[in-house]
Amino acid sequence: MVLTRAQVRAQATAQLQEIPEAAIVVVDHSDKTAVAEAVAKRSTVELVPHVQDYFAKLAEYFLTQTQALAEGHTCMQIQLEGQGEAQSSALLAVRESTDAGSKQLANQQLAIAGRFHEELMATHAGIRKQFLRLETMQANVGDGIERSVADKLFRALREAHSESQSMIAAQVDGVARVEQQVDA
Numbered sequence: 001m002v003l004t005r006a007q008v009r010a011q012a013t014a015q016l017q018e019i020p021e022a023a024i025v026v027v028d029h030s031d032k033t034a035v036a037e038a039v040a041k042r043s044t045v046e047l048v049p050h051v052q053d054y055f056a057k058l059a060e061y062f063l064t065q066t067q068a069l070a071e072g073h074t075c076m077q078i079q080l081e082g083q084g085e086a087q088s089s090a091l092l093a094v095r096e097s098t099d100a101g102s103k104q105l106a107n108q109q110l111a112i113a114g115r116f117h118e119e120l121m122a123t124h125a126g127i128r129k130q131f132l133r134l135e136t137m138q139a140n141v142g143d144g145i146e147r148s149v150a151d152k153l154f155r156a157l158r159e160a161h162s163e164s165q166s167m168i169a170a171q172v173d174g175v176a177r178v179e180q181q182v183d184a
Helices: 005-017 051-183
Strands: 022-029 032-039
Antiparallel strands (some): 022 032
């Protein structure tokens, strides 16, 4: 438990009321344990009045402060370790999330590329089909035009032949009449 400065002072004042023969404080520091021992023995001979009491109180005060600092250090170290573990866990979670997001994005890109390729191939096939249909239509129209021209040409030739036959027949009749008139 970590004490505030006011609590430490109050505790030190209370402890100063009772001066022990010897005070032992165990300070937990990481993996090592240090033992601080302060001995405040009463001497049978007092050189200056209250000096021994003053030093005993001072030693007790420093021991209390050292203990409070050690507890505070231990508590802070535990908190820092906890924060470090939490940050490490958070970083691992972020990394896993990033990896999962990257994989998902790569899969989506592959899917989009696949769909794009399929649609492109379908469009290509549709254009090719229309092109072939246009070629067929053009060939059919060309054949139709060729037949139509051939039919019209054939009719025109037949009419011309018919007219020439009629003219030849008319000329033959005309020549025959002229011959008959000449003979008559």
